[in-house]
Amino acid sequence: MTKTIVVPGELISDKAERGSGIYTENEKTYSKYLGVLYQGEDTQVVPLNGKYTPKEGDQIIGMITAQDMNGYILDVKSYHMPYVHKRSIKTELKPGDLMLCQVIGVNEIKDMTIDIQAKLEDGILLNVSAKKVPRVIGKHRSMITLLEKFSGSKILVGANGNIFIQDGKPSIVKNALEVISKYSHVDNLTDKMNIYLQKMK
Amino acid sequence: MVKNEEWYFDQKGKRFDGRGQFEQRPINLKVGVIDRADGSAYVEWGQNKAVAAVYGPREMLPKHMANPNKATIRYFYRMAPFSVPDRKNPKPGRREIEISKVSGEALSRAAELEQFPNTAIDVFVTILDANAGTRITALLAASLALADAGIPMKDLVSGTSVGKAGGKLISDLSKHEEDAPDAVDLPIAMLPNSDEVVLMQMDGPLTEKEFNEILEVARKSCKEIKDMQVKVLKERFKDDFNGD
Structure with a gap:
């Protein structure tokens, strides 16, 4: 190979x-x-770059950008913006809220239907390109474990490249994500990130 | 450079700025210059400078403009007010709208738009400094930015401008040569793999023989420019990372 x-x-x-x-x-x-x-x-x-291509069953993180009489429009960094009906959610939401969603259907023009699972609060949103998410997660979540160890944060990675961070030192994660995005084509990235993070300490 | 001089070649056959007959001005390319764009590029071609930013594929607004079969490329060629000696009115004029149309169509031939129905790909190109040949400079930048944004493409678009001044065929005209009394300007853009011509405009007369000769020159320099584009796109992923 x-x-x-x-x-x-x-x-x-x-x-x-x-x-x-x-x-x-x-x-x-x-x-x-x-x-x-x-x-x-x-x-x-x-x-190496590109927008999120929706796939059924993916967990993604989206931000509410607009609302009308019947529902909300979410920005999930994909080709289209999914719409969620108000009657499927119990709580009232407002633009700017971060939501954890699941893709429950994708049609032939890559438009998706999503289901809202939870509202994400008390954290910050970072993002990487959707095509680099596998590198951010790593084999058997090794990269996330590494980042959580060094920053002490809780990290939730959406398949669309939106990353939600709670507690700890988000600045370390932010810095690390920039490095991962830049060197996403390099082999054995997790080992090299380990050395990098140790040096930064 | 002395203005209003009426010569285009010296005794040795060199051009007024010291270039040979078919010599290009120096070209400098850069990719990934704008953080918040999906893809971006910067091109310096002699004195010409262009910045391109690509956003998308994203939702087409207004929605009735969307094409249900493929994505639409919206190309915006704009000149900065300070790009030319006299201030350019920032309102897009006839020339800018025309260049936007033909360049957008050129890119549409290269990009595989059928994958993204109902969406728009916005390409914004700003000319920061101009000295003849800006539409090709802009198109090179846009093509690099499109590749950088991860949009599927058949080939990179590369181009050059050729023409005639002072009675001789030349390539890559500068402003002084473009203002010659017998000047012919022929900007041309191609997909170098298939030699498909995606943009061609001509102002001034050429004989059929001259045209075929200059087309061959243009084809050759397009291939050279494509090699430079390939090199700059790959350069970003060259350096290895060893934890520092």
Whole structure:
């Protein structure tokens, strides 16, 4: 399995291949994204940046941006803004509130239906690109455990890249997230973050 | 640089600013210059300077403008009031609206918009300093910003402006050459992989032979410029991280 950075339109292979993030033209394979190319059993290009693509069952964090007679509009950093009906929630909400939600349905134009699970209070909201969330979580949540250890905060990561932090020292988490976003393409990031955080202490 | 001089080539065949016949001005590219944009880029091409910011794909407002089959690219080419010697009225004029239209269409050929129905991709390009060839400078910046924003694209858009001044075909005209009495300006943008022309405008007459010759020159410099774009996009992910 080799990893390389590719740009849109870059030639990957001289024969037509199957996979994601690529396209074929005249029996040749090109990249579609600025991303990381994985060439193993199948070829795939994982984009390095981009908005959240909703998936059924994901837990996300959204902010209420507007309200009307019947419900609320949430900003979840995706392509569309989901709408929640008032009758499905018991409490009154106002713009600026942070909500923990679950995606319960996605249609063919990537518009989603969501279910509000809880209101998030007494904390701060940080964000990273949705495509970098797997790196923020780490293998078996190793990166979150590391960050919680060093900052003493409670960290809740939404699949859309919104991150909610309670207690402890949020500034450490904020700083660490910036480093993770910048070096998201590096191998063994958790080990390197461990060294980094120890140095910062 | 002396203004109002009526020569375009010296005895050695060099141009008035010391360049060769088909030599470009120095190009300097930068990606990721605006934190709050989804993607951004800065391009310096000789004296030209352009900043591009991409937002989206995001909800199209007003909603009736949305295309239910694909995303819409809204391209805003704007010149800063201080970008030209005389103050430019900040109100977008005929020229800016036209350039916005053709450049937006050029980008639409490269980006894969079918993935994001009903959305808008906003591209804002501001020209900070101008000296002929700004629409291509802007388009290069926009293309880099679009790639940086993680939008799927067939290819990067690269371009150059070619033309004629002082009776000879030249590439990358500067303002002095563009004002020549026999000047022809031919900005051209391509997708270098397929040689597909996505933007071409011409002011002034060229014979068919001249046109074919200059098109070949443009194609070659587009490929050179694409290599620079590829290099700058990859450069950001080059440095390794070892815990410091």
